[in-house]
Amino acid sequence: MKLNKPIIGIALLALVSHACKQDLEQFIVQRREILDTLADKRWNALPPALNDATIAVNQLFDSLALKPEIKTIDLTTGGTYSFSNGLTVRLGGSACTGSGGQIATGTGQLEVLILKTKGQMVQNRMETMSDGRLLESGGELFIRILQNNQALNLVNNQSITINYTISSIPNGTMSFFNGVEKSNGQVNWVLNRDSMRNTNIVSGRRDSVFNTNFVYQLTTNRLRWINCDYFRSDSFNLVKYCVQLPDSFTNVNTSVFTVFRNLNAMLVLQGDSTIRQFCVPNGYKGVPTGSAVTQISISRLGKDSNDFRYYLGTSDVNVTSNAVYPMSPVRKTLAEIKTFLNTL
Secondary structure, three states, X not given: OOOOHHHHHHHHHHHHHHHHHHHHHHHHHHHHHHHHHHHHOOOOOOOOOOOOOOOHHHHHHHHHOOOOEEEEEEOOOOEEEEOOOOOEEEEOOOOEEOOOOOEOOOEEEEEEEEEOOHHHXXXXXXXOEEOOEEEEEEEEEXXXXXXXXXXXXXXXXXXXXXXXXXXXXXXXOOEEEEEEEOOOOOEEEEEOOOOOOOEEEEEEEEOOOXXXXXXXXXXXOOOEEEEEEEEOOOOOOEEOOEEEOOOOOOOOOEEEEEEEOOOOOEEEEEEEOOOOEEEOOOOOOOEEOOOEXXXXXXXXXXXXXXXXXXXXXXXXXXXXXXXXXXXXXXXXXXXXXXXXXXXX
């Protein structure tokens, strides 16, 4: 049988066209992967601000961070308000003022967030450091009172009382700290020396309902970030160290943490673009040598939301001087990362 030449030509043209289309599609995919890899290897010369929404790792932690629980309250009469995590807040009547100094009445909103565990502190990147000195925490709290989306203040002679439970054994030297919020999104814990209006009562007894936990009670005339902590007494043999990750993990897409296995304490390491490592930040005193810690890295790679790749790295070490700890992150889902943090 004799084939028609024009038909053969059309068929060959279709095959060539299909092959070219496949090659083009493959080229586009490969080019995107190359561009993603180049972007993943980019370091910022200066450490990115934690509140810079353009940074990949900040977008990641925005989805990981725990959010405050909100209740409607009566600002005129006050009251005691209970939250799902077992925390209660007692507020007096006519205890709040607006920006113009007028007493706030009617209803408002009470926002409360408590970070009890090291995993929760990692999720919110809220380290336990005060001017570079290590603290052990009895719980980090964020409390805000709003009316018509405007933040209120407490009247000068008014305080609120907060009760909660936590599983970590209390230390008798715990003090009251306030969080000073920096423009880059970091929070530094500063000792509150106003012991008349800012007190903490840490009970050694176990709670009657959650009998595995201990009772904490804080009274304060300050809102936003507050903390019940004590300074670690370790002041000698403090060392610094770094964590080394593969090339694609940078300060743009990764956060690295040191979590203390025997303390309710955590610090955030800083990505150094010069040596391409994550290290104890300059200005920090250091970590007691021999400390049993878990180094943790959490990352998001990829430029396309349909192709984001999440990674978790962990390594248990005992800290020694001038060490560089290598770590190889493993690809995980966000759900798997959250499950891991819940174990800390």
